[in-house]
Amino acid sequence: MPPREGIYGLIAEFNTPSELVYATEQAREAGYRRMECYTPYPVEEAAEALHFHKTRVPLVCLLGGLMGVTTCFLMETWINVYAYPLNIAGRPLFSWPAFIIPAYEWTILFAGLSTAFGMLALNGLPQLYHPVFNAPNFRNGATTDKFFLCLEASDPKFSLGETRAFLETFPAVSVVEVDH
Amino acid sequence: MASGHEQHGSHHLAAHGPRVLPSTLGSPEVLSAWRTRSLIIGVAFTVLSLVFLAVPGGAEHLMRAYLHGWVLCFGFAGGGLIMLMLQYVTGGKWGLLLRRPLEAMAGTLPLMALALIPLGVSLFTGKSMYVWATFNTVAKALQAVKDHQLGLEDALTLISKRAMLNPWAAVAQSCFAFAVFLFFAFTLRRWSMQRDADEARGTEGSFERWRTKFENLSGPGILIYVILMTDIIIVWVMSLDVSWYSSVWGLKFMVGQGYGVLALGILTVICLSKAEPIKTLLRATEQHDLGKFLFAFVMLNIYLTFAEFLILWSGNVPDEIPWYLARIHGGWWTICSLDFVCHWLIPFCLLLSRDLKRSKSRMKALCTFMILARAIDLFWIIEPNFPDAAGNLHLAGNYGILAYLTVPIAMLGLWGTYYLTLLNSRPLIVVNDPHLEEMLEPEHAH
Numbered sequence: 001m002p003p004r005e006g007i008y009g010l011i012a013e014f015n016t017p018s019e020l021v022y023a024t025e026q027a028r029e030a031g032y033r034r035m036e037c038y039t040p041y042p043v044e045e046a047a048e049a050l051h052f053h054k055t056r057v058p059l060v061c062l063l064g065g066l067m068g069v070t071t072c073f074l075m076e077t078w079i080n081v082y083a084y085p086l087n088i089a090g091r092p093l094f095s096w097p098a099f100i101i102p103a104y105e106w107t108i109l110f111a112g113l114s115t116a117f118g119m120l121a122l123n124g125l126p127q128l129y130h131p132v133f134n135a136p137n138f139r140n141g142a143t144t145d146k147f148f149l150c151l152e153a154s155d156p157k158f159s160l161g162e163t164r165a166f167l168e169t170f171p172a173v174s175v176v177e178v179d180h
Numbered sequence: 181m182a183s184g185h186e187q188h189g190s191h192h193l194a195a196h197g198p199r200v201l202p203s204t205l206g207s208p209e210v211l212s213a214w215r216t217r218s219l220i221i222g223v224a225f226t227v228l229s230l231v232f233l234a235v236p237g238g239a240e241h242l243m244r245a246y247l248h249g250w251v252l253c254f255g256f257a258g259g260g261l262i263m264l265m266l267q268y269v270t271g272g273k274w275g276l277l278l279r280r281p282l283e284a285m286a287g288t289l290p291l292m293a294l295a296l297i298p299l300g301v302s303l304f305t306g307k308s309m310y311v312w313a314t315f316n317t318v319a320k321a322l323q324a325v326k327d328h329q330l331g332l333e334d335a336l337t338l339i340s341k342r343a344m345l346n347p348w349a350a351v352a353q354s355c356f357a358f359a360v361f362l363f364f365a366f367t368l369r370r371w372s373m374q375r376d377a378d379e380a381r382g383t384e385g386s387f388e389r390w391r392t393k394f395e396n397l398s399g400p401g402i403l404i405y406v407i408l409m410t411d412i413i414i415v416w417v418m419s420l421d422v423s424w425y426s427s428v429w430g431l432k433f434m435v436g437q438g439y440g441v442l443a444l445g446i447l448t449v450i451c452l453s454k455a456e457p458i459k460t461l462l463r464a465t466e467q468h469d470l471g472k473f474l475f476a477f478v479m480l481n482i483y484l485t486f487a488e489f490l491i492l493w494s495g496n497v498p499d500e501i502p503w504y505l506a507r508i509h510g511g512w513w514t515i516c517s518l519d520f521v522c523h524w525l526i527p528f529c530l531l532l533s534r535d536l537k538r539s540k541s542r543m544k545a546l547c548t549f550m551i552l553a554r555a556i557d558l559f560w561i562i563e564p565n566f567p568d569a570a571g572n573l574h575l576a577g578n579y580g581i582l583a584y585l586t587v588p589i590a591m592l593g594l595w596g597t598y599y600l601t602l603l604n605s606r607p608l609i610v611v612n613d614p615h616l617e618e619m620l621e622p623e624h625a626h
Contacts, residue, residue, distance in 0.1 A: 097493050
């Protein structure tokens, strides 16, 4: 993929989380959708303001669990009934009660692994490069005491002049262009 | 004590900081209406149950259904007590929210003690549903073998267990256990009243003093309750089949009690949240937490039930396996499946959903359903113990079995009346508790 050029977005720096959340809410109200908050510690209201609630991780977890239970149960059935039938105390070959516990264990295992890896796959980690680090004030601030709101250029509503003017209506410390 | 979580954002600017404690802390008017409704249901179904006296074999079934109803209601009363002690020991906001309902449930224990009297009296009638009470001497037991009323193995087991399983021993065990339960319930209630009225309430000193006091009583109380409840449930339920035993029996019932108590507690709190003061206090966060807790009990319940089954199934011993055969064959397969589906499958699948746990109306429906599931479970455990029903579920010529529909509802209705009366008698919000402050904080997303 050729390197992308041009503007990634506009990033506004705030001193307090309240200002950040307020700006985020206003931006959403103004119609912006492709935006992201960056804070040095979790600010739950920011996630709420972004309407960042639904992820597909629970679905991945559920599918992983179902995959685990079916895989194990079918495997046990195949081994005990077809591949290596053993007469154990005269019980039927298809002794499903005995299959439940391994099937349950596989459910947990698959659900856990698919949640962890599904989360990584969905959030794009590990990510070696992210454009916001091109903003000179981001590197220091985002991990210590500053709160950032980035409105991304891929948003249909984004326009360099208007968006900048919009962000400057808030008490932002600075509004900086971020290059790709 | 407060979590120190700051609030940010415009919608909080108007009402920044903690929300205000509602002006009325007492229970809403609607509680009296529910109580009347509960009483009407109780009385109506009691009258309806009397019809079974006219049905052949109905009287016997009335007694069995009475036991079913008693175990169900005792699950709420005793379960309420242990859950109350548990929340004192663990602390936390879920406990504060449920404390009044749990206190009210534990407060019904005297009623459950009184309700045990008919069962106690039935032991002395000479024709009890417990074979150990009917054949209460060695001579009677051996005579019963000769008359083909009792198998030899049952008779010998019965004789060897006579120290524990005889009418007077059962009465003594019940009296002792209930004396201890009542001691704990009353002491916790008295202290809770004193805590509300504490002169120094709202101070760190008062919080600490009461927390320590409640913890010191509740810790040992949990252990004692578990032991005594196991004994009670062995005497009154497991001994219906005198030669069968399971070592997970008490624990299984205790988890079942937790399952029922949480369902009823959540149901109560959600219903109360239509009006102040619970309206302010019940946030989606705590409801979500309670839903997760309920989910844990759903899991633990199937875990124990299945473990019991798997071990007996693997052992395949002639002494133990008939217990399951009587509960699977001859039509019982339907109830067994229904039990599995209602008691575990449906609550499990539904409680996986985050949205459902945060929805009031859906949680309400689910909790009601789970209480019904408890009743199905107990029916499956109790009825197949009797020779006429073991491996033979039938309705034709056996209409008395329908008493299992009316008697437990009647008992739940009457028990519910007392429960709601107790709930109505005190303010619904516990003021002298540090967690109150946390619950009054505005909610944020999780």
